[in-house]
Amino acid sequence: MPKMFQDARGLWTVAVELPPAPDGTRRRKYIRRKSKTALRAALDEVEATIRKKGDVATSSPTVSAWADYWMTDIVAKNRRPKTVASYRSVIENHIVPVIGGTRLDKLNAAAIRKVLARMESGGLSSTYRRNAHGVMAAMFADAEREEKIDRNPVDLVLRPRKAVADLEVLTVEEAQRLLETFSASPDAYMWATFILTGARRGEIIGLEWDRIGEDIDLSWQLQRLEYAHGCRGRCGLPRPSECPKRRFIVPEGFEHRHLQGGLHLTRPKSRAGWRIIPLVDPLRSILDTARESATENPWGLAFVSGRAGAPSPIDPDDATARWNATRDAAGIDRPVRLHDLRHTTVDLLDAAEVDMDTIMDIVGHSTRAMSREYRSKANRERMRKALLAMSASLGYPGQ
Structure with missing residues (x-):
């Protein structure tokens, strides 16, 4: 066992011999503890690591x-x-x-x-x-x-327990009212597409006209990609987006098409998200009308922003802000998020007695459990009818 001693500060210390460096330089790891007992325990750990891995690090980053x-x-x-x-x-x-x-x-x-x-x-x-x-x-x-x-x-450390979330989902009546009152919104066609497809935010704002026909091809989505310094920080500018040699941070093999600024069309993260869904009325008629009045743009996007005087792709955060304003204007006094429209679509499909596998295919979920989680827990009328039907099957008259 290596010799233990107290250093000038009174700490118990031991020097452990390690395998030499590639150039033959001697390497040692010093361990210091306040008590001899604690030092012996630390030494045992280091020696166990050496036996298992053959070496230990002599320095450690923050x-x-x-x-x-x-x-x-x-x-x-x-x-x-x-x-x-x-x-x-x-x-x-x-x-x-x-x-x-x-x-x-x-x-x-x-x-x-x-x-x-x-x-x-x-x-x-x-x-x-x-x-x-x-x-x-x-x-x-x-x-x-x-x-x-x-x-x-x-x-x-145990992972924090997941809290039970109360989903804020539009009722059938609220969804109908919104579809009727959307005509007052400049984004009327876009909101209708959200509700009637259950697609994700990036899939809708990144939808191109050449992917809308007999079906809707949801194989791309609009996202904002981050910039990185291309000069390794030598330009001295604090923001990577200001660097003259800036580049986008993307992993190898990542499919993306640049639109404008940091906005790109990217592929969905899973094969379940890469899907084609049938286009049926009323959405077919809604999008036919939208196409007739659509603003021409160099990207062929179905929905664009014209706030700066010229068409531009809709920033994801801007889409969320515009939804919040539209929701409030429609008199919906609950915090129904833009993403919650997917929950609404699942509820509407479930209420129409669509099977769970088909719901998965439409909204792009990878598991049945995910689709089930998207159903609201408050569809009391459907549950009431189900319980009445069960009671009737047992010979009890419904009330």
Whole structure:
């Protein structure tokens, strides 16, 4: 066993011999603890790692430094742009401010819980905290894989429990009222397409006329891609979008078509999302009318923004803001989000007794469970009729 001694500060210390460097240089790892017992336990861990892996790291980056490397060299090259943006937001706003200065080899379960607790005290939802847990799990799993740490501390922390969400879904009557009053909105045809297809935001605002015929081809969606410095930070400009050599962050093999600025058409993230659905009335007639009055644009988009005096693709965030204004103008006093129109479509299909497999095909879900989750829990009339039918089958008269 290596000799233990107390250094000038009174800390118990031991020097562990490691395999030499490629050039033959001697390598040692110093371990320091306040007590001899704690030092012996730490030494046992290091020696166990050496027996298992053949070596241990003698230096460790901070969480902040590792996050920069991880995002640039691993995530950006392998994940979809929207995922990259989501990860970066979580890291910059919630992980680095709390544990960014901590060395990887000093990370423990308490540090992970500290991040999640800070998010909870800030009023962030369980969904967002679960997302942060997932980001940290992936980030430190790669650190473990590259032998920067011996164990992923996130494995020791339970994922936050998912809260039961109350879906804000339009009723059949509200959907009918909206379709009738949409004529007062400049985006009337677009909102009708949302409700009558259950398609995602990017799929609708990225819809091109040459993909609308007997069917609607939902094989592309509009997204905003992030810029990265193409000069490796040498230009001195703070924003990558201002860099003279800026480039878009896209993984290898990622299909995309540039429209304008940071807006691109991209492929759906799964094969279930890449679908073609029949075009039937009333949407067929609605889109025929829309085509006659459509603004010509160089991209052939069915729906564009003309706020700047010239047609331009609709920014995803702008589409959400326009929906909120339209919803409020229609007298809907509940916070029904634009994405909730997909829930509404699933409810309408379910109420029409469409089978779950067909609903999956129409809205692009990969599993039946996902489609079932999109149904609202408040379709009391349908449940009442079902229970009455069951009672009648048992010989009890309905009320």
